[in-house]
Amino acid sequence: MAVKQRESLLNRYKLRKIRRILAKINQKADYYAQMSDEELKGQTQLFRQRLEEGETLDDLLVEAFATIREADKRVLGKFPYDVQVIGGIAMHQGNIAEMKTGEGKTLTATLPLYLNALSGKGAILVTTNEYLARRDAEEMGEVYKWMGLTVGVGIFDEEEDVSVVEKRAVYYSDIMYSTSTALGFDYLIDNLAGSAEDKFIRPFNYVIVDEADAVLLDNAQTPLIISGAPRVQSNLFHICNQFVLTLHEDEEYKHDKDKKIVYLTGPGIAYAEEFFDIEDLYANSSYELNRHINLALRAQHLYKRDHDYVVEDNEVKLLDNRTGRLLEGTRLQSGIHQAIETKENVKLTKEARAMGSVTYQSLFNMFPKLSGMTGTGKIAEDELISTYKVPVIVIPTNSPVQRIDYPDRVYTTLPEKLYATIEYVKELHATGQPILLISGTVDIAEIYSRMLLQEGIAHSTLTAKNLAKEALIIKEAGQLGAVTVATSLAGRGTDIKLGEGVAELGGLAVVGTERMPNSRVDWQLRGRAGRQGDPGISQFFVSLEDELLVQHGGERLNRYFEKNNHTDRKNYGYELNGRRFHRAIKLSQQKSEDKAVSARENTIQYDESLRVQRGKIYSLRDSLIYNEADLSDKIKEIFDDSIRNYLASHHDLTEKDLQRYILENYTYHFRFFPRHFDPNNPDQVSDLMWKIAKEELAKKEDIFKSEEKMEEFYRLSVLKAIDECWVEQVDNLQQLKNIVSMRSLAQRDSIAEFYRESLESYEKLSQEVKDLAVRHMMLSTIEGNSKKGYSIYYV
Numbered sequence: 001m002a003v004k005q006r007e008s009l010l011n012r013y014k015l016r017k018i019r020r021i022l023a024k025i026n027q028k029a030d031y032y033a034q035m036s037d038e039e040l041k042g043q044t045q046l047f048r049q050r051l052e053e054g055e056t057l058d059d060l061l062v063e064a065f066a067t068i069r070e071a072d073k074r075v076l077g078k079f080p081y082d083v084q085v086i087g088g089i090a091m092h093q094g095n096i097a098e099m100k101t102g103e104g105k106t107l108t109a110t111l112p113l114y115l116n117a118l119s120g121k122g123a124i125l126v127t128t129n130e131y132l133a134r135r136d137a138e139e140m141g142e143v144y145k146w147m148g149l150t151v152g153v154g155i156f157d158e159e160e161d162v163s164v165v166e167k168r169a170v171y172y173s174d175i176m177y178s179t180s181t182a183l184g185f186d187y188l189i190d191n192l193a194g195s196a197e198d199k200f201i202r203p204f205n206y207v208i209v210d211e212a213d214a215v216l217l218d219n220a221q222t223p224l225i226i227s228g229a230p231r232v233q234s235n236l237f238h239i240c241n242q243f244v245l246t247l248h249e250d251e252e253y254k255h256d257k258d259k260k261i262v263y264l265t266g267p268g269i270a271y272a273e274e275f276f277d278i279e280d281l282y283a284n285s286s287y288e289l290n291r292h293i294n295l296a297l298r299a300q301h302l303y304k305r306d307h308d309y310v311v312e313d314n315e316v317k318l319l320d321n322r323t324g325r326l327l328e329g330t331r332l333q334s335g336i337h338q339a340i341e342t343k344e345n346v347k348l349t350k351e352a353r354a355m356g357s358v359t360y361q362s363l364f365n366m367f368p369k370l371s372g373m374t375g376t377g378k379i380a381e382d383e384l385i386s387t388y389k390v391p392v393i394v395i396p397t398n399s400p401v402q403r404i405d406y407p408d409r410v411y412t413t414l415p416e417k418l419y420a421t422i423e424y425v426k427e428l429h430a431t432g433q434p435i436l437l438i439s440g441t442v443d444i445a446e447i448y449s450r451m452l453l454q455e456g457i458a459h460s461t462l463t464a465k466n467l468a469k470e471a472l473i474i475k476e477a478g479q480l481g482a483v484t485v486a487t488s489l490a491g492r493g494t495d496i497k498l499g500e501g502v503a504e505l506g507g508l509a510v511v512g513t514e515r516m517p518n519s520r521v522d523w524q525l526r527g528r529a530g531r532q533g534d535p536g537i538s539q540f541f542v543s544l545e546d547e548l549l550v551q552h553g554g555e556r557l558n559r560y561f562e563k564n565n566h567t568d569r570k571n572y573g574y575e576l577n578g579r580r581f582h583r584a585i586k587l588s589q590q591k592s593e594d595k596a597v598s599a600r601e602n603t604i605q606y607d608e609s610l611r612v613q614r615g616k617i618y619s620l621r622d623s624l625i626y627n628e629a630d631l632s633d634k635i636k637e638i639f640d641d642s643i644r645n646y647l648a649s650h651h652d653l654t655e656k657d658l659q660r661y662i663l664e665n666y667t668y669h670f671r672f673f674p675r676h677f678d679p680n681n682p683d684q685v686s687d688l689m690w691k692i693a694k695e696e697l698a699k700k701e702d703i704f705k706s707e708e709k710m711e712e713f714y715r716l717s718v719l720k721a722i723d724e725c726w727v728e729q730v731d732n733l734q735q736l737k738n739i740v741s742m743r744s745l746a747q748r749d750s751i752a753e754f755y756r757e758s759l760e761s762y763e764k765l766s767q768e769v770k771d772l773a774v775r776h777m778m779l780s781t782i783e784g785n786s787k788k789g790y791s792i793y794y795v
Helices: 004-034 037-052 055-078 080-093 108-117 130-146 164-171 180-190 214-217 237-245 268-276 284-301 336-343 359-364 378-388 416-431 442-454 465-473 519-526 546-551 555-564 579-625 632-649 655-665 682-704 707-748 749-781
Strands: 097-098 123-127 151-153 173-181 206-210 226-231 252-258 261-264 309-312 315-319 352-358 369-374 393-395 402-405 409-411 435-439 459-460 481-489 508-510 535-543 781-785 789-793
Touching: 004 393, 004 749, 055 080, 055 108, 055 130, 080 097, 080 108, 080 164, 097 151, 108 123, 108 130, 108 173, 123 180, 130 173, 130 682, 151 164, 151 682, 164 378, 173 180, 173 336, 180 226, 180 352, 180 359, 214 359, 214 369, 214 378, 226 336, 237 336, 252 707, 261 284, 268 682, 284 315, 284 336, 284 707, 315 519, 352 359, 352 579, 352 781, 359 378, 359 579, 378 393, 378 402, 378 519, 378 579, 402 519, 409 416, 409 579, 416 435, 416 442, 416 535, 416 655, 435 442, 442 459, 442 481, 459 465, 465 481, 519 535, 519 579, 546 579, 579 632, 579 707, 579 749, 632 682, 632 749, 655 682, 655 749, 682 707, 682 781, 707 749
Parallel strands: 097 369, 097 393, 123 173, 123 206, 151 173, 206 369, 402 535, 409 535, 435 481, 435 508, 459 481, 508 535
Antiparallel strands: 226 352, 252 261, 309 315, 781 789
């Protein structure tokens, strides 16, 4: 209680400081209201001049907010309320503003976006899906354009052939709307660019993350991975799948459903060695076989059809089982996608190499100023501060909340809960009160839909497959007599306005058909009702068979369920009113939340090593792309290092060994060694190789006839070597992550093992870059001339 009080006091203190700024903005309202349109538009240029003269954004805050507030009124017909201005100030100051559903977060964002865009460094609003990004950019973009700012939308259709010039125009807009996924993938693509002309993202500056807890926490458990360069297709998928189908659970393999892991037991390992006729499954020579057996085990037991993926048009497509959305264009990495394809007997796609990877934690921490807005951030403030250093400020509602949140109604079995929910819906529907029936998964939503049809109740069903359509349906969910069945995320970001006469009936009724994996989602669902002081109610129905309680309810609750899982008992169909059941729900949700936090911490820990390496590599690439590194003076050093490395790793050299190395890495034209040449004399070998190198580089200088062109050749050769080695490194680390995670079964610290091996591989990478750069410089072919231009072909 004391902690809550302290938090409340801190929030009140922060709001008091913000309200002082609000008072100054309100004092300016009449001044800007009296301006002509041209005078108001002219403020943008005046503010920019003042910034050039040394003033800061904080110096301009009061006047800029008062200006854009008046512009919102003239262009959009909406004058931001005081609480919206408070939210805008909080976000400008680098906080997450917790604003309840229906409080107008989209309009609120116009204030800090406008102010921060004045700097000329760009301001980005990231939201949860493409429909919302396009909608908000179109609606709010009118006011920015009116005020003389440029607006871009960082979403492009897959079939669109978007040029780098077009993408650069979007990213160099004063204000850009995008999604977290699009931004992340664009960041990775930008850092694969081969020249300054191919880069399109400018340095990150300011970002507002809409639905901040969903993007920064819920969606941040898995990194974004960009793939390409397919591997050689393995022929082990089918035989390993057949092997796994012959195994007996508990005897030859273990499947821990809670931890979501599956592995061979001792007898299972012995059987594998007999089945594949090998001596040791864990020998280096059996590495690929071992990997494919584990992939087949995971595909068979950890991934369920129509839950984690669907098979459509002879293709495996991933499914977000909580929203029902097909994750188009998204594929599982490290061979697991191909293992599922084998399981489902569809055509195998090529196993792609991971070329770049970034977590949301790394991506958003690159912004000098990060802020956000959400309806439910305070609950997760500790994690938001520890991960992103972004505190949460709770913004008061414009009108007092009048929604009534009823206690959960708990039942023993799923059928009891289903019938009780439908009876409740029938009672409400008979009065004409609109109902939003929300389920955690597509499967449950469809069961309720069928039951409503049996009762003759007309309704709309949303499983989040059509973003634009679902927003329109959700918008109408507050009309008299409307019944809408939806998954928890369907239509998120869309206001539900009450129809005529609905307020008198008690407003919108939100009926939750189960408790969600975390309490934030529950509060988001409740928040669909009671917007802007409207009346409303929320009621959750829970059964002991719900996924949350099955996974996290504990032994005692499971025993109670097993004992009472039949229709013969006296209390069948009645609610469970005991305190222990409500306590069990609360504890289950806490366990689920703790597990999710732990998974995100795990993601961050694994990414830490890659983050440091990625930062160094991308920085090195940029210095080459923008000609910040003078390579001419370092070429001798690169060759010397490569030669030294070769000699250090090759003892007792023969002329034949050395000749082969020279032919494969230096020149195809080498024929004879000098007289009295000793291949085991390091100085002689080094002198010979450097002599060959100088002769080859001199020939290339003669073709280019320009120091500048030669420098460009060096730059491209080294850049290509870095990219080839880095793609290999990223892919290796993705594979390594899957391998070391299994070592925890042997009581080994998988994170420590990952750090150690990733560091070793990075140290090898720097040497491999030099060796490959030498090969590119030596064996490349140059065609063309100074008039028509040159083409360089690398081996």
